[in-house]
Amino acid sequence: MTVLAAVLAATAAEAMHRYGQLSNSLVKASMAVYTCAMLAHALYAARQVRTPARPAAVEQLQPVGVAAGPGSSSVPDLEPQQPSQPQSRSEQRVGHVALNLTILAALVLTAAVAARVMAVHRPPWGNMYEFSLTSALLATLIYVVAAIRWRVVGLGVVVVPLALLGVGLAATVLYVPAGGLQPILDSSWLVIHVATVVGSFAAYTVGAALCLLYLARASSRPSWAGRLGWLPSAQRLDTMSYRLHAFTFPVYTFSVIAGAIWAEAAWGRYWGWDPKETWAFIVWVLYAIYLHARLTAGWSGRAAAGLALLAYSGFIVNYFVINLLVSGLHSYAR
Amino acid sequence: MSAPVAPGNPRLGPGGWLRWGWRTLTSMRTALWLLALLALAAIPGSLLPQRPTDPAAVLRYTRDHPGLARWLHRVEFFDVFNASWFRAVYLLLMISLVGCLVPRGRMWWRQWRTPAPTPTQAAVEEAVWHQAKQGAQLHQARRWLRRRRYRVRLVQPWPPSSQPGTGEGGLLIADKGRLRELGNLAFHLALLGILVAVALGRHYGYRAEVVVAEGGGFTNSVVQFDSYHPGAGVAPGDLPEFTVSLHQLQVSFLPPSSGQDAGKPEGFAALTTVRDAPGQPQREVRIGPNRPLEVEGTKVYLMGQGYAPRISVRDASGRVVFSGPVILLPREGDRSMTSTGVLKVPDGLADQLGLELTFLPTGLRLPTAQGGQQMVSVFPQASRPVLVITAAWRGDLGLDSGRAQSVYRLDTQAMRPLPGAEGELTPGTTMQLPQGLGSITFDGVSRFAGFTLASDPGRGWALAAALLALLGLVVSLFVYPATVWVWVRPDGSLMVSGQAGRGHEHVHAQTGRLVVWLGESSQIRRSSP
Numbered sequence: 061m062t063v064l065a066a067v068l069a070a071t072a073a074e075a076m077h078r079y080g081q082l083s084n085s086l087v088k089a090s091m092a093v094y095t096c097a098m099l100a101h102a103l104y105a106a107r108q109v110r111t112p113a114r115p116a117a118v119e120q121l122q123p124v125g126v127a128a129g130p131g132s133s134s135v136p137d138l139e140p141q142q143p144s145q146p147q148s149r150s151e152q153r154v155g156h157v158a159l160n161l162t163i164l165a166a167l168v169l170t171a172a173v174a175a176r177v178m179a180v181h182r183p184p185w186g187n188m189y190e191f192s193l194t195s196a197l198l199a200t201l202i203y204v205v206a207a208i209r210w211r212v213v214g215l216g217v218v219v220v221p222l223a224l225l226g227v228g229l230a231a232t233v234l235y236v237p238a239g240g241l242q243p244i245l246d247s248s249w250l251v252i253h254v255a256t257v258v259g260s261f262a263a264y265t266v267g268a269a270l271c272l273l274y275l276a277r278a279s280s281r282p283s284w285a286g287r288l289g290w291l292p293s294a295q296r297l298d299t300m301s302y303r304l305h306a307f308t309f310p311v312y313t314f315s316v317i318a319g320a321i322w323a324e325a326a327w328g329r330y331w332g333w334d335p336k337e338t339w340a341f342i343v344w345v346l347y348a349i350y351l352h353a354r355l356t357a358g359w360s361g362r363a364a365a366g367l368a369l370l371a372y373s374g375f376i377v378n379y380f381v382i383n384l385l386v387s388g389l390h391s392y393a394r
Numbered sequence: 395m396s397a398p399v400a401p402g403n404p405r406l407g408p409g410g411w412l413r414w415g416w417r418t419l420t421s422m423r424t425a426l427w428l429l430a431l432l433a434l435a436a437i438p439g440s441l442l443p444q445r446p447t448d449p450a451a452v453l454r455y456t457r458d459h460p461g462l463a464r465w466l467h468r469v470e471f472f473d474v475f476n477a478s479w480f481r482a483v484y485l486l487l488m489i490s491l492v493g494c495l496v497p498r499g500r501m502w503w504r505q506w507r508t509p510a511p512t513p514t515q516a517a518v519e520e521a522v523w524h525q526a527k528q529g530a531q532l533h534q535a536r537r538w539l540r541r542r543r544y545r546v547r548l549v550q551p552w553p554p555s556s557q558p559g560t561g562e563g564g565l566l567i568a569d570k571g572r573l574r575e576l577g578n579l580a581f582h583l584a585l586l587g588i589l590v591a592v593a594l595g596r597h598y599g600y601r602a603e604v605v606v607a608e609g610g611g612f613t614n615s616v617v618q619f620d621s622y623h624p625g626a627g628v629a630p631g632d633l634p635e636f637t638v639s640l641h642q643l644q645v646s647f648l649p650p651s652s653g654q655d656a657g658k659p660e661g662f663a664a665l666t667t668v669r670d671a672p673g674q675p676q677r678e679v680r681i682g683p684n685r686p687l688e689v690e691g692t693k694v695y696l697m698g699q700g701y702a703p704r705i706s707v708r709d710a711s712g713r714v715v716f717s718g719p720v721i722l723l724p725r726e727g728d729r730s731m732t733s734t735g736v737l738k739v740p741d742g743l744a745d746q747l748g749l750e751l752t753f754l755p756t757g758l759r760l761p762t763a764q765g766g767q768q769m770v771s772v773f774p775q776a777s778r779p780v781l782v783i784t785a786a787w788r789g790d791l792g793l794d795s796g797r798a799q800s801v802y803r804l805d806t807q808a809m810r811p812l813p814g815a816e817g818e819l820t821p822g823t824t825m826q827l828p829q830g831l832g833s834i835t836f837d838g839v840s841r842f843a844g845f846t847l848a849s850d851p852g853r854g855w856a857l858a859a860a861l862l863a864l865l866g867l868v869v870s871l872f873v874y875p876a877t878v879w880v881w882v883r884p885d886g887s888l889m890v891s892g893q894a895g896r897g898h899e900h901v902h903a904q905t906g907r908l909v910v911w912l913g914e915s916s917q918i919r920r921s922s923p
Contacts, residue, residue, distance in 0.1 A: 073651075237653065237654070239652070239655045240655070240658075240660065242658070242659070243659055243660065243661050243662055243682075243683045244683045244684065246683065246684065247683075247684040249684075306871050306872075309867070309871070310864060310867050310868050310871065313863070313864055313867060314864060317857075317860045317861070320857075320860070321857065322684075324853060325684050325685075325686065326683060326684050327695065327697075327846075328601070328686065328693060328695040328697070328846045328847075328848040329601075329850070330850075330853060330856065330857075332446075332447060333436075333439055333440075333444065333446075333447065333474075333475045334447065335440040335441075338436050338439055338440035339440055341433075342433045342436050342437065345429050345430075345432060345433040346430075346433055348429065349426050349429050349430060349433075351871075352422070352425075352426055352429075353426065356422055374433075382440065386440065386441065
């Protein structure tokens with residue numbers, strides 16, 4: 061019996077090791093494809109940068125069937141549209157190549173994450189390494205969906221490098237070999253709480269990318285505004301960014317509530333101002349201010365985009381600074 | 395300071411100032427600034443050690459930075475979330491919220507009960523209209539709108555000033571989305587609800603800690619706790635009287651073959667029997683991470699563990715003067731679970747005795763860099779347990795001095811060293827104490843469990859309020875108010891117009907769909923000449 065058990069354990073360890081190795085190779089492969097996708101996006105952007113011949117008059121595109129009356133503002137809808145600057149056939153082709161390379165990178169990274177799951181037999185978000193891989197993958201997927209639905213391949217100019225950065229940091233600084241979980245993490249709330257945190261992190265990343273593009277597009281410097289004519293109009297970027305943030309906020313709220321329920325089961329209190337919890341609260345408050353400012357106070361444009369970026373930087377602090385430098389109950393980084 | 399009095403205007407009396415202050419406090423802008431301030435105020439609480447969660451870290455910090463710490467204490471930075479200024483911010487925010495919600499709630503109630511307002515003739519004429527196909531009927535439009543949960547109301551004749559008999563037109567007013575504001579109100583009310591639930595839970599709840607060695611147990615009563623933090627509304631007699639006996643604490647560690655994870659804990663389980671109340675039958679309960687025991691609203695969590703070597707001390711004649719497990723605390727950050735603590739023997743010997751102990755679960759003698767040898771623990775499982783007496787003291791333990799004393803530390807003020815007592819023991823071995831005091835025997839290894847007991851009667855309410863807040867949030871973000879007008883012209887032709895507030899422009903897409911459904915789209919025209 062003991063011999064059999066030992067053999068089984070050895071085989072399991074062997075399989076774990078092999079899948080772990082496979083996953084590591086796939087992560088490296090995905091980084092190569094991500095690099096290609098990033099270069100293709102750079103090419104896509106570079107080919108369309110034109111010297112500022114036309115002023116920003118192209119912005120006033122009206123959606124079909126709606127004229128601006130005095131009572132109705134003229135924010136265009138998000139139906140698929142051409143970019144505000146006409147594209148040549150070859151420019152469109154570069155955009156397709158960039159998007160397809162991104163999809164390929166996402167596929168390879170999906171395989172890497174799947175191999176990791178085979179190695180560890182649990183959801184792939186038990187430490188910072190796995191969390192970074194999964195959220196980079198999810199951010200890529202959100203971008204791909206947005207690029208197809210909203211025709212914003214230009215968004216990839218920001219999102220793809222960010223995803224590559226996430227995977228790169230994971231593979232180098234944050235790497236943890238395939239292994240088990242700390243006993244306190246062994247709970248079904250790991251699936252619910254951390255999955256929704258990964259989801260909101262990824263979506264907020266894409267939202268922050270939209271805000272950056274918006275700020276560049278809405279810049280009053282003519283040299284910028286003219287060169288970015290290939291991006292969607294500033295108004296459309298603003299609307300997309302709001303929609304994404306409005307969608308993500310309840311998801312993030314839910315993840316905090318789920319975390320509180322789990323904390324109650326694991327530590328005997330649902331809220332204890334642990335550093336991670338404190339920053340989750342700060343980030344929540346900042347995004348709440350953003351939504352209020354957009355919805356009620358009627359801010360839009362630069363101030364709102366700045367607020368959203370501030371909130372996102374809070375998320376980044378919570379992820380990197382609190383996880384790596386401040387010790388607390390949530391110290392599961394490694 | 396900008397005074398709200400413009401030159402030439404009447405000066406504000408005290409009532410006016412009060413009203414101005416109230417209006418400022420309850421304005422959205424102030425609420426947003428207060429929210430931002432709350433976020434900012436929370437930051438020091440995450441970067442500095444906090445007394446409620448880690449008092450030892452606060453002491454360490456105070457020792458390392460005495461000058462800075464004095465100031466930080468003064469501004470309550472070591473207990474940010476109970477600090478007066480933190481409370482002030484969130485109380486102001488609560489007041490601001492209430493001041494904002496009451497009028498909004500009243501307004502919402504009025505709007506809920508009254509039908510959609512009839513627009514002015516000018517507004518109708520300014521609007522953008524889509525013409526439906528010839529022959530489209532009003533009842534078709536009405537059915538389409540009703541199916542999409544619009545409230546529908548017909549104003550006839552339209553324009554109101556038109557002469558009866560000249561061929562009457564009419565205006566169908568359809569609106570929906572009043573739930574949005576209800577969701578908004580529910581969200582903000584629920585946030586207040588969370589605060590109330592937290593306060594209730596603190597007032598009527600308690601927390602306690604108790605450390606028990608295998609074979610021991612505890613009753614849920616104040617005298618048995620190692621620490622006890624009751625809310626203001628809890629009397630000692632309110633605690634449910636259940637009893638927990640710890641039979642065994644199972645702990646497993648990842649084996650040395652698991653590479654860099656070797657020695658990490660793999661699983662914990664406390665095997666206990668629980669008696670819910672005196673006279674009730676016992677039940678077996680397994681308490682582990684994420685699996686607390688619950689008795690009448692009090693939950694018992696397994697929060698710590700370690701070794702408790704069983705030790706006997708005999709006097710010179712061989713009479714047992716102490717026998718039992720001694721709880722030793724694992725050194726912080728030491729994965730091999732080297733544990734330290736003290737044994738105090740107050741009675742039965744010629745003098746009171748204090749021993750400083752170190753326990754090595756897997757003790758090995760390894761060469762040191764200096765060329766000597768040192769006993770160290772290489773693995774947390776007790777496979778080669780060694781108990782080391784590192785120092786011994788005799789004299790007055792100070793237990794009767796009335797000063798509070800830690801059970802993990804010796805107060806050696808009134809004691810003198812007892813040289814020659816240092817030594818290593820393995821299970822079953824006995825060592826003579828110097829100066830003819832007696833002997834000490836290492837009987838075997840037990841474990842101890844650290845339990846946290848928590849009762850929070852507000853937690854269910856807090857969860858309900860949080861879920862209500864989430865529901866209200868979703869409704870307020872994803873229900874859009876929309877108004878659609880259908881104008882029946884005196885000649886019977888139909889015109890459709892969608893009215894949208896900022897950010898809800900998809901109403902236009904919807905009206906477009908209505909026009910298509912009615913037959914044909916869609917010449918846009920302004921009705922005004």
